[in-house]
Amino acid sequence: MDREALRMVCSPQFWRMGVLWTLSLLYSYLLLFLRGRTAAPRRREDVRRGGRPICVVTGATSGLGRAAAAALAREGYHVVLAGRSAQLLSETAKEIRRQQPDACLEAFQVDLSSYRSIKKFEASLNQWIWDSNLEPSIQLLINNAGMLAKSHRVTEDGIDEVMQTNYIGPFILTSILLPLLKNSPVPSRVVNLTSFTHRCVSEIDVSEEALQGVKFGQHSVGGSYPLASTYEYTKFCLLVFSYELHRQLNISSGISVMAADPGVVETRIMRELPPCLSRFAFFILRTLNLLQQPDTGIGAVLDAALAPPEASGKYFFGGKGRTIRSSVLSYDIEVAKKLWAASSALLRDLRLRDRESRTGRTSL
Template structure:
């Protein structure tokens, strides 16, 4: 990548901090784990494929980030552990959250990174469209379940939602599951817009409830060579993945470069007093108009609660208590 390649320059160390990264066995998630592990954090790789996650751990332990002599990487590295999480199953999300709440004494950073893009139409065991559930609904529920633990782990906790610039072309449809009008890209860009709206609405609710221990961020990481295009050959045309790689090569970041904005939102001091905003290239950016609309954000929140059978309650502290009941 020869232009637009910002670096997170923060020298923050994360000794005694616990970080959860969903989808950390490859791509941006794995590179984020590699960086934060060298800053001294206990990293929880929340992944659906345990073997792939263990392989990622081996790789992260063996290979430091490319600029390993930087101040933030000096000192002892942290720890790497795996938890099973399949975001396309609410049962799995609840089990993972329950285990995390029981076993972890604190959670300081939650990085909602896992994602799928442009898959063939598929309905999950919970009855949701696959991209909607993996990219948005699964993370929505996981976050709500972990919030009380994060609140007690503060101050300075952060939740990061990895979105995409492709949200620019997205809308939130009445039929969130796109049952009658499915398109692989339509579903992806809706889910990525939902990530930003969730960030905005969660930040608003936290502020209103005077929960100032937790800030929330959403971001576009860049366009990066990862496994995200694994469905292109099926849903675009055979060979699409290779053709995109060849033509887009000069504009693509490698995964380490692609992790920089996630790392920035996770550790940088400049972002410490910001919440509810959208970032790209290690700085605040402006998302499309729908992502800035308070009513769209609130409506999506309420609709998601209804889909999850969570009682909508404007008193956020009480709302979190009722959410916690579902895993008791």
């Protein structure tokens, strides 16, 4: 074990991951066992009515995103692979086409930790839809991209990188793509990839400052970055956002919003941790029979993507169409309203700053 791994093993955040995360996962399985509800079986016909449906999968170049993109292509979707690396996007498309030669795929670069990049993605997506003579709409958005970081890094927008990639980015992307989802002639959907780790969040500050991850940066000065708490907080915010968006849109809008929790899946999510620690964690989880591979881990994601619209606002976990309750705090409407207000204010600031940097005009 090298010095970095040893330092991490001695940190409270490592034990938080090892103990609290495992307990949260076991609690989720207990809920599944006691009162997991099966949503109505997956439905496909309604989205196919208007021709080949289009779905956008973020973080499609690895793990769950890659597996979900392949599975949705098999389901007949025209899949828009969204990822930050052009090379990985091309390799992913090649790999999916190797297994499914007639898969309909399109690849676009987007970095969820950059407002400018998301705007560029929106423009390219609209341009492609226009050039291809397609209906100006999309049917499914899967907010899958996510990360776990070992240090506090600040994005070009001045936000903690994990915070922006895991929550602010998906919030912005969803807001920006809502017109295309609303324009769909058939029911459309947003699926947000959350995690059982949201259960570890017991008190919450959802101010604009907190959303920028200022607190996480302060912790890391002279100490270690709170990698576990930051990740849990971002997944909690994404979950609360899913419920609030569901409430605001309501079923008559034609857009349903689901949260999907895959459980624990062997992917590259722990890539920033010392390899010996991630190998050890996967070994323990495998021994406990809790570790899944991406192909099976996407069960909850596909359930959420293909469930009937009436299942909007549900938390999918455990596959086989099953849903459970998320943490009590995640259903707090006051928290949801505050989070929505702070996220919208942050989005307004980013829009303004972007306009100013393009026009050179400063608002006083």
